[in-house]
Amino acid sequence: MTRTHVLETSEVTCGYRAHPVVRGLNLRVEKGEWLGIVGPNGSGKSTVLRMLARLLVPQEGHVLLDGESMARLDTKAVARRLTMLAQSHDGFLEMTVRDLVRRGRNPFLKWYEECRGRHEEIVDWALEVTGLVDLQHRSLLELSGGERQRAWLAMCVAQTPEILLLDEPTTYLDIAHQLELMDLIRRLNRENGVTVVMVLHDLNQAARYCSRIIAVKDGAVVRDGPPAEVFRPEFFREVFGVEAAIWTDQGVPVFWPKGLAHG
Amino acid sequence: MDTTASPSLAAKRTSPAYARNTSVLAGSIALLLLAALAGLMSGAVPISAPDVWSALLSGTESEARQIVWNLRLPRVLTAVLVGMNLAIAGALLQGVFRNPLADPGIIGVSSGGGLAAVIIMILFPAQIAYLPVSAFLGALGATAVIYLLAWKGGASPVRLILAGVAVNALLGAAMSGLMILNSDKVQSVLPWLSGTLNGRSWPHFDTLLPYSAVGLIASFFLIKSANLLVLGDDAAKVLGTRVETARLLIIMTAAFLAGSAISIVGMVGFVGLVVPHICRLLAGNNYRILLPVSAIAGGALITLADTAARTLFDPLELPVGILLALLGGPFFLYLLRKGVGR
Numbered sequence: 254m255t256r257t258h259v260l261e262t263s264e265v266t267c268g269y270r271a272h273p274v275v276r277g278l279n280l281r282v283e284k285g286e287w288l289g290i291v292g293p294n295g296s297g298k299s300t301v302l303r304m305l306a307r308l309l310v311p312q313e314g315h316v317l318l319d320g321e322s323m324a325r326l327d328t329k330a331v332a333r334r335l336t337m338l339a340q341s342h343d344g345f346l347e348m349t350v351r352d353l354v355r356r357g358r359n360p361f362l363k364w365y366e367e368c369r370g371r372h373e374e375i376v377d378w379a380l381e382v383t384g385l386v387d388l389q390h391r392s393l394l395e396l397s398g399g400e401r402q403r404a405w406l407a408m409c410v411a412q413t414p415e416i417l418l419l420d421e422p423t424t425y426l427d428i429a430h431q432l433e434l435m436d437l438i439r440r441l442n443r444e445n446g447v448t449v450v451m452v453l454h455d456l457n458q459a460a461r462y463c464s465r466i467i468a469v470k471d472g473a474v475v476r477d478g479p480p481a482e483v484f485r486p487e488f489f490r491e492v493f494g495v496e497a498a499i500w501t502d503q504g505v506p507v508f509w510p511k512g513l514a515h516g
Numbered sequence: 517m518d519t520t521a522s523p524s525l526a527a528k529r530t531s532p533a534y535a536r537n538t539s540v541l542a543g544s545i546a547l548l549l550l551a552a553l554a555g556l557m558s559g560a561v562p563i564s565a566p567d568v569w570s571a572l573l574s575g576t577e578s579e580a581r582q583i584v585w586n587l588r589l590p591r592v593l594t595a596v597l598v599g600m601n602l603a604i605a606g607a608l609l610q611g612v613f614r615n616p617l618a619d620p621g622i623i624g625v626s627s628g629g630g631l632a633a634v635i636i637m638i639l640f641p642a643q644i645a646y647l648p649v650s651a652f653l654g655a656l657g658a659t660a661v662i663y664l665l666a667w668k669g670g671a672s673p674v675r676l677i678l679a680g681v682a683v684n685a686l687l688g689a690a691m692s693g694l695m696i697l698n699s700d701k702v703q704s705v706l707p708w709l710s711g712t713l714n715g716r717s718w719p720h721f722d723t724l725l726p727y728s729a730v731g732l733i734a735s736f737f738l739i740k741s742a743n744l745l746v747l748g749d750d751a752a753k754v755l756g757t758r759v760e761t762a763r764l765l766i767i768m769t770a771a772f773l774a775g776s777a778i779s780i781v782g783m784v785g786f787v788g789l790v791v792p793h794i795c796r797l798l799a800g801n802n803y804r805i806l807l808p809v810s811a812i813a814g815g816a817l818i819t820l821a822d823t824a825a826r827t828l829f830d831p832l833e834l835p836v837g838i839l840l841a842l843l844g845g846p847f848f849l850y851l852l853r854k855g856v857g858r
Contacts, residue, residue, distance in 0.1 A: 307753070308750055308753055308754070328753070328757070329756035332754065332756030333756070336754050336755075337750070337754045339748075339751070342747075342748065343614065343747075346746065346747070346801070347796065347800070347801050348800070348801045351529070351531065352800075352801075352802055353747075356743065356744060356751075356755060359740070359744060359755045359757075360755060360756040364737075373526075373529060374519070374520075374526070376529075377521035377525040377526065377529070378519045378520060378521035379519075380521075380525070381521050381522060386525060389528065389531075405751075413519060
């Protein structure tokens with residue numbers, strides 16, 4: 254039997270003791286797909302992502318990486334396969350872009366090894382892919398928000414992950430930088446076969462880029478499917494409480510919120 | 517995954533900052549040697565550089581050899597170790613806490629060591645021989661208490677700092693109370709509270725050396741962890757770091773280094789806070805450079821300050837801690853205003 258899913262949660266419950274944010278969640282991430290996780294504020298979508306990244310440990314159930322419980326795997330071995338880009342980072346970190354991106358090689362280095370040789374070539378590649386070659390010796394402090402987010406993504410790219418998790422990576426970016434980042438991730442997804450799991454607020458972007466969307470509400474999956482199937486007026490009404498007009502642009506569903514749903 | 521970069525990129529790897537790092541390292545070594553030389557030359561009996569040299573190397577007994585070998589050299593070497601210990605501890609802690617105000621004081625080393633020392637000096641003056649070991653244990657004990665109080669499924673930097681502030685206030689109050697209740701005996705305590713190298717000689721150096729060596733070696737094993745923890749807990753975890761383990765090891769090493777230094781010379785402040793900052797402004801945030809540069813610069817700074825402390829107001833001698841703040845404070849502000857490295 255060949256397994257097609259790389260990441261899986263089985264009946265996981267996670268959150269605060271008295272109020273679990275996620276309850277009995279079952280989720281499968283297929284190899285090579287781009288999965289978008291959407292949902293209203295407080296729905297638990299970030300909790301799900303942080304669990305997949307092993308930043309949160311579920312109280313019940315397991316998160317499985319290729320069928321093995323992540324809790325039992327060596328964290329450095331997991332880091333060779335999976336990484337996460339956070340929404341925002343310490344804005345006062347004084348470090349050059351290249352030094353940051355070099356950190357991405359850490360999971361592949363023994364404790365006495367330095368980032369050298371082949372590893373430096375991969376750092377070159379990560380900087381090239383993310384368009385940061387000319388900024389590599391600049392301090393993070395001198396960069397704009399968009400450049401800084403790209404530098405952190407470059408660190409994740411240097412990690413050569415099979416699975417890339419992203420937590421609302423475009424939140425603080427203007428529209429051009431949002432598209433730039435999303436196009437970059439699409440390249441990693443299509444050309445390098447990176448499996449992408451992304452929490453997104455912008456539903457139209459989710460529809461445009463993701464191959465599958467799951468909607469989370471009250472810690473449970475309430476919709477699961479390709480964007481064109483998920484984007485229905487009932488979906489917006491039931492999950493987000495808004496009335497939406499939906500049309501199609503080049504085969505991609507687009508929605509416009511008309512107002513809050515009543516009743 | 518195909519990770520082939522354009523071959524032309526290799527040429528762009530070398531940072532313009534590299535030359536700077538090498539020169540900062542070379543500069544700090546030169547500074548340390550000059551500071552040590554100044555320390556050996558100056559004092560009540562000035563000795564010229566060639567005489568210092570021959571006193572160090574030749575075995576013939578002379579007054580210069582007596583002074584250099586028995587008085588000044590052990591004091592300078594002790595100063596170097598103390599500065600090195602405190603600066604490394606500060607550099608490590610600032611990385612772990614990601615807080616510019618972190619220094620060995622924040623993990624209770626000063627207040628814990630201080631209280632233990634004051635108890636010995638005021639309540640058990642007959643046991644003064646146990647002062648270093650008590651101060652050392654007090655320092656480590658306070659760190660342990662702070663760490664345990666901050667632990668709640670993990671010891672986050674914010675909770676560690678808050679627990680540190682609370683425990684420091686408590687221990688500080690106990691120390692002040694003890695001193696006020698015994699104000700007749702406070703005079704002997706005061707130099708220790710600002711940190712002093714007065715009368716420090718070979719036995720002190722011999723005591724401190726193994727601790728410094730162990731702490732120094734341990735800290736070099738922690739370079740990689742520190743370089744990852746500065747990115748933040750989440751990023752460090754995602755890069756495969758066991759964050760809580762790494763943080764605990766770094767805190768233990770810092771407490772060990774700072775606690776041993778304080779037990780020998782008293783509560784020398786400032787070095788652990790400011791030296792790593794100065795070095796970070798000059799050499800950047802990579803611990804591979806930052807740690808050795810901080811160690812060397814810390815040793816140089818205390819040596820210089822101590823030389824000034826014992827010569828400026830000759831025959832009076834100031835505690836070195838006071839001179840450190842007087843010398844280092846303005847220099848630090850100058851660097852901060854000038855914005856070196858930004």
